[in-house]
Amino acid sequence: MVRKDILDALRTYTEPFRVTSGSDFSLKHFDPGETLGLKMDKAEALQLLQRGSKWLAMEQEVLYAQDSWSVLLVFQAMDAAGKDGTIKHVMSRVNPQGCDVFSFKQPSAEELSHDFLWRYGRKVPQRGHIGIFNRSYYEEVLVVRVHRHLLDAQKIPPARIGSNIWDERLADIARFEDYLTRQGVVILKFYLNLSYAEQKKRFVDRLDNPDKHWKFSAADIRERRYWDDYMHAYEEAIRATASEAAPWFVVPADNKPFTRLVVAAAIVEAVEKLDLAYPKATQEQMKDLAAAREELGAEAANATEHTQAGGDSGH
Incomplete structure (x- = not known):
């Protein structure tokens, strides 16, 4: 549906940030302020994004009609990186009938009584649908890793909590994603790579602007104290789970319009590769x-x- 020349153009936005092997991955190789030298005003960026959203809406209609593949978009980031805004803008033209968004908050008592992947597996998109995880099972090797006491609430037998638990969980996640991809789930994982300085700037903006006070939480400041711990946890997670079938995109997040362009390009490119077609009548x-x-x-x-x-x- 999208011409080859357009696909080639999309790859210029995606390839620099795609991670399919974590063997030598390091966040220091990715600049949160990168824009690939692109100099455009907000109007130009919005025009490009709208074009991408239009293509995505066209692809989603065929995806829904074909009822074979499904797409899972995983968004992870530090606070104020712009996950909500990115999802809102990129998916603006997608038909809600074929798209489901899940924001995983603090687990319930029922969820804590199951294995750590249980509540996420229940929300994997059905065939023909796009599913969006606004935070995901990666929280189990990020926030739970940084705040070890959260592990105690998961009721795991002490004999099963060893010194390698994070490596084991990452291996479980990699196998889980491998299983899903073999069932026809296209997985794209986005880490919105926000800089420490830009996060502070956005927090101050929320404090200074009364219309943004609702976005601010004292917990955000407390989590900022663990920045280095989170960066280590993210590096470990991406290293252990990046693959050709379920790639990570380490998306620069200091420039919001550019962030949204990269995410839109990655989704359109991945869905286009499926070579979807409307089903033929029997x-x-x-x-x-x-x-x-x-x-x-x-x-x-x-x-x-x-x-x-x-x-x-x-x-």
């Missing part, structure tokens, strides 16, 4: 279509006769 369906056409044709003829009869009776 012979039985063709018979039904022919019968319906005949019935509607007869209905039109009868309506014409009734109109003529009504006109004749008026003279």
Whole structure:
């Protein structure tokens, strides 16, 4: 549906940030302020984003009709990186009927009584749908790793909590994603790479702007104290789970318009590679279509006769 030259253009936005092997991955190789030298005003950026959103809406319609593949978009980031805004802008034209967004908050008592992947597995998108995880099972190797006491609430037998628990969980996640991709789930994972300085700037903006006070939480400041711990946890997570089938995109997040362009390009590119097509009608369906056409044709003829009869009776 999208021409090859356009696909090539999309790759210029995605390739620099795609991670498919974590063997030598390091966050220091990715600049949160990168824009690939792109200099555009907000109007130009918005125009490009709207074009990408339009393509995505077209692709989603065929994805829904084909009812075979599904797409899972995983968004992870530090506070104020712009996850909500990115999802809102990139998915603005997608039909809500075929798209589900889940924001995983503090687990319930029921969820804590199951394995750590249980509540996430229940929300994997059904065939033909796009599912969005605004935070995901990666929280189990990020926030739970940084705040070890959260592990105690998960009721895991002490004998199963060893010194390698984070490596084991990351291996479980990698296997889980491998399983999903073999079932026809296309997985794209986005880490919105916000700089420490830009996060502070956005927090101050929230404090200074009364219209943004609702966005501010004292917990955000407390979590900022653990910045280095989180960066280490993110590096470990990306190293252990990046793959060709379920790539990470370490997206520069200091420039919001550019962030959204990269995310939109990655999604459109991935869905386009599926070579989707509207399903062809079976012979039985063709018979039904022919019968319906005949019935509607007869209905039109009868309506014409009734109109003529009504006109004749008026003279």
